[in-house]
Amino acid sequence: MSAVQRLLTLLAVLAAALATPALAQEAAMSPWSKGDHASLRLIAGATAASGKQRVGVEILMAPGYKTYWRSPGDFGVPPVFDWSGSTNIGGLDVRWPAPERFEDGNGHSLGYVGEVVIPVSVQPADPAKPVMLVLKLDYAVCEKICIPVKGEARLWLEPGVTAVTSPRLERFEARVPAPVKLGPQKTRISVLEAKLDEGAIEPGLRLVLQAPPEGKVEDVFIEGAGMWSFGKPTLSLQPDGTTLALLRIVDRPKGAAGPIPFIITVRGKPAAIETRLDLDIPAAKP
Template structure:
C-alpha cells in the first residue's frame, strides 16, 4: 500500500497529466513604509496569454485606489517598459469598494488587493521577463505616494501550477454584460437622465437574481465626470432603481457619451458599457 502513491505519481507523469499542481512563482517583495508590492504568476491561459497578478498588501487601516478613484485619491500608474517579449497587456480590475473620506467618497481597496493582468507574448514559445514599476498611493487619514519595482520570469506554456491568491481576485473581476436582462447575474435594464430629482443625475433600472444583491454602482465617463453615491430603492415589480447624482461633468460635454457602469454585487459583479445621449448643460 505504501507504494501506491509513488506509482500513481509516476503514472500521471507518463500520461502527461500532473498529479498535483505546484504553487506558482512569485517575485520578491518591493517594500515601502506602509505597503508592499509583488508579482504572482498564474497558469498559462488556453489562449497562450500569461496570467499575472499585481499584489499590494497594506498596513492595517490603509487603502489604495481603483482606476477611477472617486472624489479623492490617485489611480495606480503602471510602467512595463523594462519588460521583454511583451506584445500586449490587459489590466483587469477586481470590483472595488467605496469608502468615505473627510469631504467625500473615494473608491478602491482596503488592506490588500491583487490586480490581475493578462500578458500577450510577442513569441509565445519564448519566456517573458516582466518588469513593473508601479506608482500608487496608500492612504489612512492622509495619502502617501508609493513606488514599487519588481520583476518576474515567466516560462511559456506552464499549465500545471496553482495560484489561489490570484485566482480569488480574478473571480472578483466584473463580468461584461450587455444592456438588458440576464437571469443569473445583476444587470442594467435601463439607463437615462433622471428628471425626477432637483439635482442633475442618472436613473438606472436594475434586475437582480432572486438570490443576488447589488451593493453599489460605480459610473465612469470620459474626461472629468464625477458621480455621487448611488441611492438604491426596491420597486414593487421586483426591480431595483439606482439614482446617481452628477457631481461634475466636462465643459461642453453633450451628445452620445460612452459610460461604464460597474455593479458590485452577488452572485457576480458585472460591467456594462453603453452610450447615453447627454444634452447640453444649462447655463
C-alpha cells in the same frame, strides 16, 4: 511472490504514476518591493488556454490602510503602471477587481482596503519564448492622509506553464466584473435601463437594475471620459423586484453633450458586472 509477479507489480505502479497528473504547484512570484506602509510583488498564474500569461500585481498594506481603483472617486490617485522595461510583450490588459466605497474626508473614494491583487493578462509577442515582466508602479496608500509609494518588481514567465495554482490571484480574478450588454441576463446582475433622470432636482442618472434570485445589488460606480464625477447611488428595491439606482452628476466636462460613452460597474451578488454604453446627455444649462 515470484520475480515475474514483482516485475508486473512494479510495471503497474509505474503505469499508474504516469497516468496521474502532477499536482499543481504554487506559481512563481517576485520578491516583495517594500514601501511606506505597503509592499508590492508580482505573482504568476497558469497560462490561459488562449496562450496569454496570467499575472497579478499584489499590494499588501498595513492595517487600516487603503489604495485606489482606476477611478478613485472624490479623492485619491489611481495606480500608474510602467511596463516599459519588459521584454517579449505583445499586449497587456489590466483587469480591475470591483472596488469598495469608503468615506474619505467630505466625500467618498473607491479602492481596496488591506490587500488587493490586480490581475493582468499578458500577450507574449512570441508565445514560444519566455516573458520578462518588469513593473514600476506609482501608487498611494492612505489612512488619514495619503502617502505616495513607488514599487518595482520583475518576474520571469515561461511559456505554456499550466500545472500551477495561485489562490490569491484566482480569488481576485473572481472579483473582476463580467462584461454584460444592456438588457436582461439569466444568471448575472442586469442593467435593464440607463438614462438621464429628468425628474430629479439635480442632474443625475437613473438606472434600473435586476439581480437574479438570491442575488443583490450592493453598489454602482459610473465612469465617463474626462471630468465626469457621480455621487454615491441611492438604491431602492422596487415592487417588481428590480433595484432603482439614482446617481447625482457632481461634475462634468465643459461642453459635454450628445452620445457620451460610460462604463457602469455594479458590485453585488452573485458577482460584479460591467456594462459599457453610450447615453444621450443634453448640454448643461447655463
